[in-house]
């Protein structure tokens with residue numbers, strides 16, 4: 001055990017355990033204690049057989065630990081000289097409450113090492129060959145939550161719907177009807193949407209539809225959380241389509 005404890009916030013990537021960074025894997029191997037969330041692939045924990053491991057994520061809609069309990073668990077263990085790895089799904093800067101943990105630790109004079117991960121929004125889109133941006137066509141990406149801290153749908157969905165951005169909605173499945181209603185105020189019924197559940201994992205399910213059929217198709221295909229809702233022409237404009245054209249694409 002090191003004389004002086006430390007905190008590493010590590011992004012575990014979108015699901016496939018091979019999609020963590022080398023640096024993240026090294027931090028896991030060096031940890032004395034790993035506090036991990038629901039969306040972390042449990043296979044990653046096997047890469048350190050000796051570390052203590054605590055699940056601190058949500059269970060059936062309830063928190064196993066409150067954020068305040070997690071913060072205290074981090075600090076008390078670091079004060080005992082442990083290297084605590086806080087392992088989170090995707091990237092720690094995207095809907096992961098990293099700032100609260102960094103702030104709390106710094107109040108006790110603890111510096112945090114942050115190791116980036118591949119966020120689900122970009123990793124899953126990339127794996128599906130969905131170009132979230134495309135030169136001269138989709139000039140921005142709007143990554144938002146379907147479920148704010150107050151349990152409502154985000155006002156940002158309304159703003160995003162009025163732009164040409166590719167919209168990626170996380171944590172949106174419980175509000176899918178409200179999301180459809182909001183988007184249809186600004187976009188047409190045939191506007192493309194993809195739902196990807198358990199992206200990059202062997203049990204992945206995905207479906208490409210449009211705004212008009214969104215809720216019906218989610219029910220028909222039994223698509224559930226964790227899932228991404230990707231909205232925009234990018235969804236149907238993938239690299240596969242380019243490859244299948246008869247002439248060689250010209251780029252300027």
Ligand code: SAH
Nearest residue numbers: 090091094119120170171198199226227228
């Ligand atoms: N920090 C994470 C996001 C945490 S919020 C990141 O960077 O990806 C949790 C939400 O992320 C889920 O409700 C879901 O919308 C999305 N998500 C994370 N992993 C996913 C996966 N493998 N497949 C589909 N959606 C995923």
